[in-house]
Amino acid sequence: MSGSGGGSGHETSSPKNCESLSIKTQLASPKPTVISKLKIGDFLTIDLTPPRGPVQAITGDGEIAGAILSPTIAQLIECINDGHIYKAKVLEIKGGNCQILITHS
Numbered sequence: 001m002s003g004s005g006g007g008s009g010h011e012t013s014s015p016k017n018c019e020s021l022s023i024k025t026q027l028a029s030p031k032p033t034v035i036s037k038l039k040i041g042d043f044l045t046i047d048l049t050p051p052r053g054p055v056q057a058i059t060g061d062g063e064i065a066g067a068i069l070s071p072t073i074a075q076l077i078e079c080i081n082d083g084h085i086y087k088a089k090v091l092e093i094k095g096g097n098c099q100i101l102i103t104h105s
Contacts, residue, residue, distance in 0.1 A: 018079035023102040027057055027066030032096045034065045046086035046102055048077060057088050057100060
């Protein structure tokens with residue numbers, strides 16, 4: 001008696017895995033007056049201006065620190081639109097430049 005399996009023998013992975021999405025990037029169009037108040041280790045909220053952008057990093061006081069540009073920005077936008085929430089940790093500040101790490105909250 002030979003049985004046949006119901007599957008095709010392989011699985012296709014989802015093109016997006018929102019929980020494990022991690023983006024290390026520089027803030028685009030950083031706001032110098034906001035960046036000057038940040039410290040390494042601070043967290044920023046990642047928010048999407050409806051309906052498709054721009055994606056922005058926002059301080060706890062509601063100030064826009066800068067925009068997010070990345071090769072994976074489309075995936076980030078799709079995940080945010082699906083209800084996922086992201087935060088960014090400030091990794092480095094050099095002058096007006098600010099490097100961040102975006103992760104799932």
